[in-house]
Amino acid sequence: AYHDEVLAATSHLPHLIAFSLVDTLAGEDENLDIFRYAAGGFRDFTRIAASDPVMWHDIFLSNRDAVLRVIDHFTHDLDQLRTAIADQDSATLLRVFSRAKAAREHFSKMLSGQAYVTKNSEKQVTFRLQPGGRISGEIRVPGDKSISHRSIMLGALADGITEVKGFLEGEDSLATLQAFRDMGVTIEGPDEGFVRIHGVGINGLQAPRGPLYLGNSGTAMRLFSGLLAAQPFDSELTGDESLSKRPMGRVADPLRAMGAVIDTAEGGRPPLKIRGGHGLTGIHYDMPVASAQVKSCLLLAGLYAEGVTSVTEPAPTRDHTERMLEGFGYHVYRDIATASVTGGGRLTATAIDVPADISSAAFFLVAASIASGSDLTIRHVGMNPTRVGVINILRMMGANIEVLEERVIGGEPVADLRVRSADLKGIDIPEDQVPLAIDEFPVLFIAAVCAEGRTVLRGAEELRVKESDRIQVMADGLTVLGVETTVTPDGIVIDGGQTMAGGTVNSHGDHRIAMAFSVASLCASGSIEVTDCANVATSFPGFVELAKWTGINISAGGAE
Numbered sequence: 001a002y003h004d005e006v007l008a009a010t011s012h013l014p015h016l017i018a019f020s021l022v023d024t025l026a027g028e029d030e031n032l033d034i035f036r037y038a039a040g041g042f043r044d045f046t047r048i049a050a051s052d053p054v055m056w057h058d059i060f061l062s063n064r065d066a067v068l069r070v071i072d073h074f075t076h077d078l079d080q081l082r083t084a085i086a087d088q089d090s091a092t093l094l095r096v097f098s099r100a101k102a103a104r105e106h107f108s109k110m111l112s113g114q115a116y117v118t119k120n121s122e123k124q125v126t127f128r129l130q131p132g133g134r135i136s137g138e139i140r141v142p143g144d145k146s147i148s149h150r151s152i153m154l155g156a157l158a159d160g161i162t163e164v165k166g167f168l169e170g171e172d173s174l175a176t177l178q179a180f181r182d183m184g185v186t187i188e189g190p191d192e193g194f195v196r197i198h199g200v201g202i203n204g205l206q207a208p209r210g211p212l213y214l215g216n217s218g219t220a221m222r223l224f225s226g227l228l229a230a231q232p233f234d235s236e237l238t239g240d241e242s243l244s245k246r247p248m249g250r251v252a253d254p255l256r257a258m259g260a261v262i263d264t265a266e267g268g269r270p271p272l273k274i275r276g277g278h279g280l281t282g283i284h285y286d287m288p289v290a291s292a293q294v295k296s297c298l299l300l301a302g303l304y305a306e307g308v309t310s311v312t313e314p315a316p317t318r319d320h321t322e323r324m325l326e327g328f329g330y331h332v333y334r335d336i337a338t339a340s341v342t343g344g345g346r347l348t349a350t351a352i353d354v355p356a357d358i359s360s361a362a363f364f365l366v367a368a369s370i371a372s373g374s375d376l377t378i379r380h381v382g383m384n385p386t387r388v389g390v391i392n393i394l395r396m397m398g399a400n401i402e403v404l405e406e407r408v409i410g411g412e413p414v415a416d417l418r419v420r421s422a423d424l425k426g427i428d429i430p431e432d433q434v435p436l437a438i439d440e441f442p443v444l445f446i447a448a449v450c451a452e453g454r455t456v457l458r459g460a461e462e463l464r465v466k467e468s469d470r471i472q473v474m475a476d477g478l479t480v481l482g483v484e485t486t487v488t489p490d491g492i493v494i495d496g497g498q499t500m501a502g503g504t505v506n507s508h509g510d511h512r513i514a515m516a517f518s519v520a521s522l523c524a525s526g527s528i529e530v531t532d533c534a535n536v537a538t539s540f541p542g543f544v545e546l547a548k549w550t551g552i553n554i555s556a557g558g559a560e
Contacts, residue, residue, distance in 0.1 A: 160349030207233035355382030389436025426453030502526020
């Protein structure tokens with residue numbers, strides 16, 4: 001029965017339309033000219049009308065119920081397009097056409113009626129790395145993922161058209177983009193990092209047809225939960241296998257305190273089912289653990305809440321949400337460790353130039369630091385003060401990093417970074433730097449192995465609930481390469497100067513683990529294989545090519 005439903009939509013309806021269209025046009029008075037001047041698109045579309053009439057007659061009668069349902073659905077949508085044309089409703093036409101174009105481009109990833117779905121778990125990608133090499137040249141890494149996510153979210157809720165340059169075309173960011181298309185937002189692009197978003201206003205989102213799939217992105221799921229908690233419609237947030245294991249109670253619980261109705265799977269994990277139509281009331285929330293995602297979730301929910309919503313964090317975290325809300329004309333009150341918003345305001349469209357992601361730059365900062373004879377310049381890197389922990393820590397270890405051409409673009413500080421090889425020293429990493437470098441620790445562990453002396457990390461329990469338990473997975477991978485470490489509940493102790501041998505490391509589907517061990521090859525004595533690397537595309541499309549260009553001896557293999 002399910003097979004009949006699917007084939008009614010994907011095979012039977014297209015044949016019916018082709019038969020009908022050719023029959024209709026054949027009955028027109030000017031049918032000779034219609035067929036004489038038909039272009040390739042018409043011939044391609046109507047090719048299936050040359051199929052066996054008797055066979056298709058039998059198919060339509062035998063699969064009658066499923067075919068009738070899909071015809072009714074299609075007729076309804078076609079009638080909406082007819083109305084839009086008659087009313088010169090350009091917004092509806094552009095929304096439907098852009099959503100359909102994106103779905104067609106990603107049709108091989110379609111599943112369960114969703115327009116953009118990735119299935120990284122079905123890919124087997126392995127990185128193969130030969131030891132040694134030096135890093136040189138001038139590069140620009142992909143756009144900042146955190147800012148790319150937020151540019152789509154706030155642009156969709158703004159009044160007017162927001163244009164974004166430097167958008168990260170990774171799978172996580174594209175899933176966020178598609179989720180807003182599924183909620184009725186017209187988005188043009190991306191085209192070489194350029195996206196144009198036709199904002200629908202703070203209350204303009206429409207109910208999606210099905211679950212919103214967010215790929216591998218914990219950031220997207222947590223921020224979406226805040227945005228959707230006060231919408232008038234029900235919604236469901238899903239993700240890939242890795243995301244489905246990540247804890248969401250840390251956002252669901254404070255949202256419930258604001259009045260949201262949210263159901264989670266066992267252990268507070270996805271999918272998140274959010275009931276619409278429940279008004280929110282502002283609260284003050286003292287975060288037990290520093291997390292930019294939780295803070296951003298509550299501030300976004302606060303846009304819809306009655307009164308003031310304020311969040312106090314125990315340590316500084318990235319403040320992209322606060323900066324971008326201000327950029328869209330929505331005031332955020334900030335007082336040292338507390339950020340507050342008052343509900344009921346509006347967002348105004350703006351232009352955004354997304355800086356290069358410092359989390360992606362971090363792999364090359366470490367690579368050039370540990371590989372003898374290296375000299376690399378990384379252009380247009382985001383230097384948000386809540387994100388520069390990786391630079392601070394590497395400099396404490398003795399890294400040679402110059403910050404050049406500092407400037408501010410769209411409210412975000414940006415600079416070029418020149419990094420040359422240096423003799424690194426082990427350090428006790430200051431706990432106040434941990435939240436500022438939380439995503440960069442996998443590759444910082446590699447720097448610690450290559451340093452002289454002991455490196456100690458404390459206060460980083462957040463690493464255990466990322467795409468993987470990054471403390472344990474990195475320790476396990478280093479053990480494979482012959483490096484001994486001491487794992488603690490909230491950190492790790494690494495004695496530098498140990499020899500890294502070759503071996504096969506399992507990244508456990510974590511993109512940052514995979515890229516960190518790619519950098520490790522520069523100081524290894526043997527070849528390294530890193531398995532389960534498909535998710536690198538979520539944050540750093542083109543990583544293998546760029547790494548190879550700078551001097552890392554890397555290749556990628558495997559098939560879907």
